[in-house]
Amino acid sequence: MDSTAHHRQLEKLYHSANIQQFIEGSQLTVQHQTAEITLPVQPQYNHGANAMHGALYFKLLDDAAYFAVASIVQDVFIVTSSFQLNLVRPVTGGTIKAVGKVRTIGKNLFVAESTLFNEQGKEVAFGTGQFMKTNQPLSSLDGYAEVN
Secondary structure: OOHHHHHHHHHHHHHHOHHHHHOOOOEEEEEOOEEEEEEEOOHHHEOOOOOEOHHHHHHHHHHHHHHHHHOOOOOEEEEEEEEEEEEOOOOOOOEEEEEEEEEEEOOOEEEEEEEEEOOOOOEEEEEEEEEEEEEEEHHHOOOOOOOO
16 A cells, blocks of 8 residues: 555544544544644533643644554554653643654654644644554554555
8 A cells, every 4th residue: 555545544544433423523634754633622622620631632642643653654553652741731722733743763663752732833732652563454443444
């Protein structure tokens, strides 16, 4: 499969995940060693102080870094083995964007970083994660179908 087709299949996989039913309007774009996710912030994402809950910061940053790595792993499923999250400022509305980039490529272990920006382009959080290959073929996943 060529890289562009692989990237489109990863986008399809992201949107087919069950967790996505709780996150309205997110959009993923995958390119070689990078991924971007945009999300319009909804009131139901807020904690008691009316700012976006940290769980969404984590999900967006982890997913952006994950799909940046997945963009270059075409044979097997990868998993997050660790992720360090740093919150910088609260998000209370608008559309946010997570940008992930690959930092280190190993045989079975990869490192990627991601940054979350608010609508004004200000950094609101950042993170670094490690991602590992599994033995599970991508072709075995329901949301990922090879295109010939």
